[in-house]
Amino acid sequence: MRAAQAAGRWPSADPADGASSASRPDDPSGQRGEAGPAGDRVDAEPSAQPADLPGDAPDHPTGGAPAEPAAASTGAASTAAASTAAEPAGAEPAVGAADEPAPSGPGEPRVAPPAAGIAVDATGEAVVGAGPPPVAPPGPEPPGDVADAYTEAARDVLRGIIASTREPIAGGRHKVFGRADLAVVPITSTIASHLPRAVGMGLALERLRRLDGAGRRDGAEAPAGPGDDATRPPWPPDAIVVCSFGDASVNHASATAALNTAGWYDHTGLRIPVLFVCEDNGLGISVRSPEGWVATALRSKPGIRYFAADGTDPVGAYAAAAEAAAWVRRHRRPAVLHLSTVRLMGHAGADVESAYRSADEIAADLARDPLLATARLLVTAGVATGEELLGRYDARGWQVRRIAEEVLGEPKLAGAAEVVAPLAPRRPVRVSRAVADAAARAAGPHAAARAEAFGGKPPELAGPLTLAQSINAALADAMLDHPRLAVFGEDVAAKGGVYGVTKGLRDRFGPARVFDTLLDETSILGLGLGAGLAGLLPVPEIQYLAYLHNAEDQLRGEAASMQFFSQGAFRNPMVVRVAGLAYQEGFGGHFHNDNSVAVLRDVPGLVIAVPARPDDAAPLLRTCLASAAVDGSVCVFLEPIALYHTRDLYTAGDEEWLAGYAEPGAWASGHVPVGRARVYGVGSAEDVTVITFGNGVPMSLRAAATLADEGVGSRVVDLRWLAPLPVADVIREATATGRVLVVDETRRSGGVGEGIIAALVDAGYVGAVRRVAAVDSFVPLGPAARQVLVSEEAITQGARTLLAR
Numbered sequence: 001m002r003a004a005q006a007a008g009r010w011p012s013a014d015p016a017d018g019a020s021s022a023s024r025p026d027d028p029s030g031q032r033g034e035a036g037p038a039g040d041r042v043d044a045e046p047s048a049q050p051a052d053l054p055g056d057a058p059d060h061p062t063g064g065a066p067a068e069p070a071a072a073s074t075g076a077a078s079t080a081a082a083s084t085a086a087e088p089a090g091a092e093p094a095v096g097a098a099d100e101p102a103p104s105g106p107g108e109p110r111v112a113p114p115a116a117g118i119a120v121d122a123t124g125e126a127v128v129g130a131g132p133p134p135v136a137p138p139g140p141e142p143p144g145d146v147a148d149a150y151t152e153a154a155r156d157v158l159r160g161i162i163a164s165t166r167e168p169i170a171g172g173r174h175k176v177f178g179r180a181d182l183a184v185v186p187i188t189s190t191i192a193s194h195l196p197r198a199v200g201m202g203l204a205l206e207r208l209r210r211l212d213g214a215g216r217r218d219g220a221e222a223p224a225g226p227g228d229d230a231t232r233p234p235w236p237p238d239a240i241v242v243c244s245f246g247d248a249s250v251n252h253a254s255a256t257a258a259l260n261t262a263g264w265y266d267h268t269g270l271r272i273p274v275l276f277v278c279e280d281n282g283l284g285i286s287v288r289s290p291e292g293w294v295a296t297a298l299r300s301k302p303g304i305r306y307f308a309a310d311g312t313d314p315v316g317a318y319a320a321a322a323e324a325a326a327w328v329r330r331h332r333r334p335a336v337l338h339l340s341t342v343r344l345m346g347h348a349g350a351d352v353e354s355a356y357r358s359a360d361e362i363a364a365d366l367a368r369d370p371l372l373a374t375a376r377l378l379v380t381a382g383v384a385t386g387e388e389l390l391g392r393y394d395a396r397g398w399q400v401r402r403i404a405e406e407v408l409g410e411p412k413l414a415g416a417a418e419v420v421a422p423l424a425p426r427r428p429v430r431v432s433r434a435v436a437d438a439a440a441r442a443a444g445p446h447a448a449a450r451a452e453a454f455g456g457k458p459p460e461l462a463g464p465l466t467l468a469q470s471i472n473a474a475l476a477d478a479m480l481d482h483p484r485l486a487v488f489g490e491d492v493a494a495k496g497g498v499y500g501v502t503k504g505l506r507d508r509f510g511p512a513r514v515f516d517t518l519l520d521e522t523s524i525l526g527l528g529l530g531a532g533l534a535g536l537l538p539v540p541e542i543q544y545l546a547y548l549h550n551a552e553d554q555l556r557g558e559a560a561s562m563q564f565f566s567q568g569a570f571r572n573p574m575v576v577r578v579a580g581l582a583y584q585e586g587f588g589g590h591f592h593n594d595n596s597v598a599v600l601r602d603v604p605g606l607v608i609a610v611p612a613r614p615d616d617a618a619p620l621l622r623t624c625l626a627s628a629a630v631d632g633s634v635c636v637f638l639e640p641i642a643l644y645h646t647r648d649l650y651t652a653g654d655e656e657w658l659a660g661y662a663e664p665g666a667w668a669s670g671h672v673p674v675g676r677a678r679v680y681g682v683g684s685a686e687d688v689t690v691i692t693f694g695n696g697v698p699m700s701l702r703a704a705a706t707l708a709d710e711g712v713g714s715r716v717v718d719l720r721w722l723a724p725l726p727v728a729d730v731i732r733e734a735t736a737t738g739r740v741l742v743v744d745e746t747r748r749s750g751g752v753g754e755g756i757i758a759a760l761v762d763a764g765y766v767g768a769v770r771r772v773a774a775v776d777s778f779v780p781l782g783p784a785a786r787q788v789l790v791s792e793e794a795i796t797q798g799a800r801t802l803l804a805r
Contacts, residue, residue: 195258196526204534248284263303311339424605439667464658489541525554532572545580546594571632583642598750615659684713
């Protein structure tokens, strides 16, 4: 700062204003007539101010300037390189900016005194001092490094490199950057896959600003709900999200989805305070970004304000970053900061860049090293001599080497249990208690609101319900109990879902909590990831199981790995509703009858529930929601489409597949823990055990009835949970008869049946086993589907064959 001031280059704009004197948005609409020092940006933007969320009124008069954030709230939810802003539940992040001298009058720039120096204290905060910062004398040990934040920062980075268990964020599980107290969220190595989460968090931050002060740090009370203490988000009202990515990532589908979604919501009038930062070194490993392509691509994104700067110029980059962040903070709208940078050395350890870069090109990048640029600025301004800076550089080098030697001997993860400990914590007693507490609220203090929400006729008085109706009622009860629960997806609001499962929810709870999204599964899951990280309890819907495959990395690489890579410091609780499986009448084809769940069962820590009966649907959904709120679980609630409106089981009109909805007083006793099956006894129940799930349950019950007429007694086991499998229940019921028929409506290869049989073998089961599964095929249209799917006849014949052994 001192060097920049001496050189006459320190920006004089008020950081809170978000613009330099050459590009200050005096017009309330934010229109700019010329480019400022930070580079080119969109020439104009709509004059109408964006609304906050569906159904929310803007917090300023129409056409007026947006309300300025509180002066004390100068902090932002920001991130380090390539990470999404967030903070763990209950933690108090260090979001306060460095103290600055107050301006002498309204509108005057806030700058540091000409003689002020900038230092970093032991907590890592920048501090404006009264004199120049000390320059370390040449030598291997700079003075005062005990209280040097850089020392500890270097130690943390080196711990990540050698996979030390003392590394503060991942604990040796991955080499990531993250700090819970600074709201720096670790990310995986998947290209740009964190950007959809950033957009989701931006949308969630704006939602939280409207929830009775729930997004504030002032301790204001919000309505209690399950897991409320664990999910209370202490974000300041002017918080923004910052996420960075490389130039090659601009071309990735995840980046395209995120930028498109941010622009789409901005176009519809919703506020999303996200700053995308593109670090453009012109290379994707060895593949070059065409000259001008990145700038052209980023400038053309509708609804995204464009800023640019030379990233190798520390002062110019800082000015552009401050301007861009302040603009996003003030207008609560998305922007992108495009920084041209250099790449020093290869992409990774095994990458020899001389194989595809000339010596002159490498030398040119080295000459633009920001470290050298800073040194030149310091020397030009007379702050230090070249010799002094070289001495300090060498001293830091020896210091880093000493720290590296110290951390090499630190402990590493030593066992599988230690590795997976933070992956997916399970606290079933607390989950059960959360369900009981919700029941007590529904029957007690929330009873009047519940009666009003259901129009005076709660679902337990509505008579037998279908599967779809039971899910709808359970969602309504959950939204009544948890004020931060949001339901969203394609067609879930106005239409009430393709199959009517969310019908009426928007009318009861408003468009801010039940809303339609654009048609992009990556963005839908990204919204859920960000919302969960911010403190909401998201329930996104994927319209069809086959559509999930477009976006499965958002579950595998992002959602399920969050607690694993942060030792539980961050979490993104979420219950993803997915309509799927086959046997849908009159609406066929493999995209609407997908029967493959292998990609879900392979994700570590993911919970998968499959309700077959109406009286199981509500308890299973309540368990998933409680597990998400209590343990931060990521759950998939797989709903069999063909059973949504099924009423009959054995004969037309018997209505034996309908069931009543439990009153709140029965929720605790009817609680279904994660990983517990349901068993039906047919006949003597002593001859064969049929293990199945989903559509296989009614088919197996009908087959069991046929077998009972032949004198064969059956136990039909409804797994209910595909991950984790109810192994204890499976072993117990298999042992009871010594004959097991696995009825698997998924494909023979990679299907659920493989996991069941493997569990039996692992447990030492020695009885007979047979499997009936779908053919390894996509589900065709029309009657041809019967040729590849499991049928009742196949189940009956499989049991007979098993009994004949």
